Amino acid sequence: MDALTINEAAETSGWSPRMLRYIEELGLVEPPRSSGGYRLYGPGELQRLRTLRQLLDRFGLGLGDVGFARRMQTESDLRTTVEGWLRSEAARPEHVPADDWLAWEQDKHERLLAEATRRDTTLRETR
């Protein structure tokens, strides 16, 4: 039993118990549960909680921002569409009819997705 229950985890991580539950609700840190339903925070979860706090402080983010970043990683159509929109900031295509643009981006996304799926395998970043 080297796992901490929620109040212990709260003390060593700097978050309140309430916030630990909220963070779980956002899908940011989801500890496993005991057979009776208790949250069990292991070293990995505790570390993620501490670095999460540093991340937020250092860049002035909110939990919602990290949640959104997570959506961007998860929902590839979201990511490609948002990135497409941002890219149009610098070089915008005058020749694409206004109401077609989003549809066009989506088509592009589907092409990309089909391609990615076909070649499958991990798209993990190299580092």
Added chain:
Amino acid sequence: MDALTINEAAETSGWSPRMLRYIEELGLVEPPRSSGGYRLYGPGELQRLRTLRQLLDRFGLGLGDVGFARRMQTESDLRTTVEGWLRSEAARPEHVPADDWLAWEQDKHERLLAEATRRDTTLRETR
């Protein structure tokens, strides 16, 4: 003069003048200015405004979300740190000492930044 002033742009884009200023404040659509300081919305800006609305509606986002996505594209240290944190969600490195992880990510960032700076001669002074 094929550029619209803010009220005209508001009418054809569906945003209120107030929101157009707000959107500019978030760095999402920044029209050029006339010599007297009037915002001038060209076809490109108008298109971006319309697609922005579609983007928000389709994925249920807020303007703040898109602003954050933009920061992620702009600030490479933000991006790498957030992505690093998210990556630790699935496979967390038990072997990395807790307090070293963020520092490690930051070091990585500084290496990247140094590289970028070295090859970009026109950056303003850092302080």
Added chain:
DNA sequence: GGAACCTTACCACGGCTTTGTGAAGGTTTG
């Protein structure tokens, strides 16, 4: 020059997010 437009800078409000607290009840463990 004057009408009609634009600028920035505030204050304000309704709604959603964040966070706390308490109630009612189940789990762990000495």
Added chain:
DNA sequence: CAAACCTTCACAAAGCCGTGGTAAGGTTCC
């Protein structure tokens, strides 16, 4: 088995976000 912990749920306060309005003043253009 009892003390101390945990669970979920709900209510509530504080704060932020999106949005409107208005005031004081500058720009455009007929």
